[in-house]
Amino acid sequence: MKDSRNIQLIGAVGSPYTRKMLSLLRYRRIPHKITWGQPELVIPTLGLELPKPVLLPTFILPEANGDLKAVTDSTPIIRRLEAMSPDRSVLPIDPALAFIDYLLEDFGDEWVTKYMFHYRWHPQADADNAGTLLPLHFRVNLPPEQHEQMKNMIPERQISRLYVVGSNDATAPIIDASYRRYLQAMEAHLKAQPYMLGNRPGAGDFAMVGQLTQLVGFDPTPRAIAHELSPRTVAWTSLMEDLSGLEPGADDWNSTNEMPATLRGILTEVGRMYVPALLANSRAVQAGEKTWEAEIDGALWTQQSFPYQAKCLKWINEQYQALGTEDRARVDGILAGTGCEALLLGNV
Ligand SMILES: N[C@@H](CCC(=O)N[C@@H](CS)C(=O)NCC(=O)O)C(=O)O
Structure with missing residues (x-):
């Protein structure tokens, strides 16, 4: 039917x-x-x-x-x-808060995913785990000979693509340090409130948890780190999988004049890592360069230019420009000192 x-x-x-x-x-x-x-x-x-x-x-x-x-x-x-279907929206009503949510969604989709792809294929134990399980997710009764074949083929292809996200021996410690700081910031924030922007989840929560289902629930190395550093993130990842029973109200969003101080920890990680990467990538895409280099967190980061992420930077700026003067001032107040301001300086 x-x-x-x-x-x-x-x-x-x-x-x-x-x-x-x-x-x-x-x-x-x-x-x-x-x-x-x-x-x-x-x-x-x-x-x-x-x-x-x-x-x-x-x-x-x-x-x-x-x-x-x-x-x-x-x-x-x-x-x-x-x-x-407008009920149970994941987009905050307040335009200033909606902008912060958009930025967090973008960070989840485009930076937290670097942790995910890096840990999945860089450490041998994780690559073995993924090579074994991923084909079985498509067909659990895959015949053993075919399984064996795919087990070798998938990691080979994916490991050869690690350079695309900028994961290599030089950047491995920086990605690892960023993941650890991110987890610590999440631990502090989830102590204050259950979602990024209040008592109901926004699009940014879903972007992060998508990556965390893998980091916490699938790949052994980042799972062990998460259990060590942030039990609240581990619990949150399970809870977020099914929030069908939550009854959100309009006043469950944070108000921008009383944002929890802990959000700064997360925004500071955005500003420290994702912002310089976005800016360097965008410059390279505009100049027609196939790769870019930038100093990120004290180390030289090299990766392939990525036109999609140049668009991400453009979209962030379009969202910001669309805000009214008062809303923009509130966004500026939230981002001040986090490193995220550099995104919005028109140097795009
Ligand atoms: N920006 C896209 C990203 C989706 C994406 O990159 N998906 C990955 C897998 S999780 C993919 O299909 N990659 C293509 C490939 O691996 O060949 C979204 O938000 O949906």
Whole structure:
């Protein structure tokens, strides 16, 4: 029987963005059905065209004329879901707070994911774990010979792509130190309140938890570090998977004149690591350079230029420019001294 009530997505257990969106759909009580699989194989069976590029997760959503289309990229999909179903929103009502949430979502999607990809494939034990389990997530009864083949093939391909995110022997200690500081900042913040921006979750919470489902729940090295440094993050990661029973109210968002001091710890990590990377990447993309180098946290960081992250910087600035003068002043107050101000100086 055709089921048009449930939104369909295709994704994987080991994909942080799939888990971000599953957690969000559950919290938002949006009826959905997930197919665990590869979009390249599933989408043609639905008679639809593949999105470009194909990413996990891929959503099947109705266009304005009612036709279904396969689409990717969790950030704009979250906004489409808000328009389709406005209750239990993950976007703060106050525009200044909504901007901070947007920044946290971007940090989760684009920087916390560096921890995830680095630990998954850089330490041998983690690469072995992922090589063994990822193929079984697609087919648990995979025949042993095929399993053996994929177990070797997947890590080989992914390890060869570590350079794409800037993970190498020189950056490994910096990524590790950033992950540890991030966990410590989370530990302090979760002591003060249950979500990034109050007593209800925003898009930024879901972006972070998507990555944490992997760091805490799948890969052995970052899991051990999380248990050591932040039991609250470990507990939060489990709780965030299903917030369908939470009853959020409009006054559950923080007010910008009484933000918990602990949020600064997280924003300072954004400013220390993600901001210089975004700025250097954007300059390189604009100059047409294939790679970029920057001093980040006292070490030389080299990686491939990434046009998508140049867009991230542009979008952050567009969101900021769209704020009214008073809202912008409140954002400036929250970001002052965190290093995040540099994003908004127009040096883009
Ligand atoms: N910005 C995208 C990122 C999605 C993404 O990068 N997904 C990864 C896996 S978690 C992917 O499909 N990568 C392509 C590949 O590994 O070939 C989003 O928010 O959905």
